[in-house]
Amino acid sequence: MNGLVILIPVALGLGLAGLAAFFWSVRSGQYEDLDGAAMRVLLDDDEDGRGGGGDGDDREETRK
Numbered sequence: 660m661n662g663l664v665i666l667i668p669v670a671l672g673l674g675l676a677g678l679a680a681f682f683w684s685v686r687s688g689q690y691e692d693l694d695g696a697a698m699r700v701l702l703d704d705d706e707d708g709r710g711g712g713g714d715g716d717d718r719e720e721t722r723k
Contacts, residue, residue: 684690
């Protein structure tokens with residue numbers, strides 16, 4: 660019974676801290692663009708002009 664006196668306030672405090680962190684993340688816009696980063700990974704934009712369209716064997720290029 661004495662353990663509940665400590666554990667219940669600790670559990671409530673952690674729950675409130677998690678809820679506060681969630682509301683902070685929503686207010687700061689963390690959930691605005693959920694698909695943007697996932698799609699940027701898939702896009703192939705080679706701006707340096709090297710292409711990278713070979714067979715993946717770049718060992719000769721790194722030895723030089």
